[in-house]
Amino acid sequence: MNKFLIRSPLYRCLILTLIIAFTSLFYTRKSTVIYKNNFNNLDVSTPDSDISTPDFNDPTSNFLKKEWINPAKDISLYQKTSRANAALVVLVRNSELHDIRSSMRQLEDRWNKKFNYPYVFLNDKEFTEEFKIKTSALTKGKTYYGLIPKEMWSYPDWINQTRAAEERRKMHEAQVIYGGSESYRHMCRFNSGFFFLHPLLLQFDYYWRLEPQVQFMCDIDYDPFLFMQKNKLIYGFTISLYEFQSTIPTLWKTVKNFIKEYPQFIPKDNIMNFISDDGGKEYNLCHFWSNFEIADLNFWRNTPYREFFNYLDKSGGFFYERWGDAPVHSIAIALFNQKSKVHFFNDIAYMHEPYLHCPIQPESHETGRCHCNPNKNIDFDFYSCNQKWFEIK
Numbered sequence: 001m002n003k004f005l006i007r008s009p010l011y012r013c014l015i016l017t018l019i020i021a022f023t024s025l026f027y028t029r030k031s032t033v034i035y036k037n038n039f040n041n042l043d044v045s046t047p048d049s050d051i052s053t054p055d056f057n058d059p060t061s062n063f064l065k066k067e068w069i070n071p072a073k074d075i076s077l078y079q080k081t082s083r084a085n086a087a088l089v090v091l092v093r094n095s096e097l098h099d100i101r102s103s104m105r106q107l108e109d110r111w112n113k114k115f116n117y118p119y120v121f122l123n124d125k126e127f128t129e130e131f132k133i134k135t136s137a138l139t140k141g142k143t144y145y146g147l148i149p150k151e152m153w154s155y156p157d158w159i160n161q162t163r164a165a166e167e168r169r170k171m172h173e174a175q176v177i178y179g180g181s182e183s184y185r186h187m188c189r190f191n192s193g194f195f196f197l198h199p200l201l202l203q204f205d206y207y208w209r210l211e212p213q214v215q216f217m218c219d220i221d222y223d224p225f226l227f228m229q230k231n232k233l234i235y236g237f238t239i240s241l242y243e244f245q246s247t248i249p250t251l252w253k254t255v256k257n258f259i260k261e262y263p264q265f266i267p268k269d270n271i272m273n274f275i276s277d278d279g280g281k282e283y284n285l286c287h288f289w290s291n292f293e294i295a296d297l298n299f300w301r302n303t304p305y306r307e308f309f310n311y312l313d314k315s316g317g318f319f320y321e322r323w324g325d326a327p328v329h330s331i332a333i334a335l336f337n338q339k340s341k342v343h344f345f346n347d348i349a350y351m352h353e354p355y356l357h358c359p360i361q362p363e364s365h366e367t368g369r370c371h372c373n374p375n376k377n378i379d380f381d382f383y384s385c386n387q388k389w390f391e392i393k
């Protein structure tokens with residue numbers, strides 16, 4: 001899932017209806033509990049006016065468990081003399097110039113003006129001069145502008161394009177989100193299998209993925225890249241949620257076949273519990289929302305993931321279905337890693353319509369570090385997988 005589908009008015013309307021219906025159920029239940037805890041002596045029968053009271057009493061003990069490392073507490077990450085070998089990665093069209101400027105401005109103000117990490121902009125068409133001038137003007141970091149090579153954004157020879165077009169038409173008629181879009185599929189496949197091999201990215205070890213029209217609502221005073229490097233982390237996320245089953249009918253079957261053929265790549269203590277509730281029989285649809293990622297480029301470049309991507313790619317699901325890079329990335333991260341290699345960036349407030357991650361700890365707001373509304377935080381809503389993330393071992 002990402003920006004393209006969120007912009008569809010039909011989708012918005014649908015999801016909004018769902019959200020309203022379910023959140024009212026959810027909050028009625030939750031706020032009653034909060035009421036009982038906080039105001040034992042008061043009447044608990046009318047929680048309506050209190051529907052957005054977050055549970056500030058018990059946030060850290062509930063989900064930031066002991067093993068969770070808090071980067072903000074590591075003073076070595078605040079120095080500005082050494083840098084990680086890292087870049088911001090932006091897949092963007094010329095027409096999205098002002099939406100990406102908005103994202104950049106916020107990320108610069110909140111964080112990168114202190115560190116000046118470079119940007120790598122990628123596009124399947126040449127960037128215009130205007131695009132280059134108006135984006136590079138926003139940062140002191142170096143800016144690179146790259147064209148995506150044709151072979152990273154086209155049909156491999158084993159894909160039957162007649163069938164692909166038929167499947168797109170069927171998915172469009174079935175109103176699968178972006179089911180009819182060809183470019184969306186090339187984008188998902190590029191983000192799944194190729195961005196880390198783009199010539200401009202080969203020089204880097206870590207990346208932070210940035211999209212147009214997102215918001216950052218907390219100051220980040222430390223260097224998340226150094227944090228990843230120092231702790232040998234592979235992947236960092238803020239939001240996780242459930243994928244639409246209709247976009248990935250045969251993905252899990254294909255993954256299971258891969259596991260059978262390549263057991264040597266799958267460590268016993270991996271994070272299967274996050275993506276499956278029955279030990280791997282079924283995919284529970286949980287995935288990290290990959291429009292935000294701070295991660296290790298070499299994980300994607302190494303053999304297990306390369307084999308994994310090639311295996312999926314050969315099956316044709318990127319074109320005959322509509323596999324997103326979010327479930328593909330997330331399943332790989334979970335299969336090949338231990339939980340300690342993945343970090344939840346609680347302190348980075350991130351908004352990608354319609355979802356927000358906002359730290360609920362009072363000090364994030366009392367110090368003026370953040371300006372997001374913690375009541376709108378998605379972490380504890382029914383369509384977030386973060387609770388599962390906090391619970392699993």
Ligand SMILES: *[C@@H]1O[C@H](CO)[C@@H](O)[C@H](O)[C@H]1NC(C)=O
Pocket residue numbers: 160161162163166
């Ligand atoms: C390609 O797909 C179409 C439609 O499903 C089918 O009729 C055709 O036989 C396929 N071609 C090949 C070479 O498999």
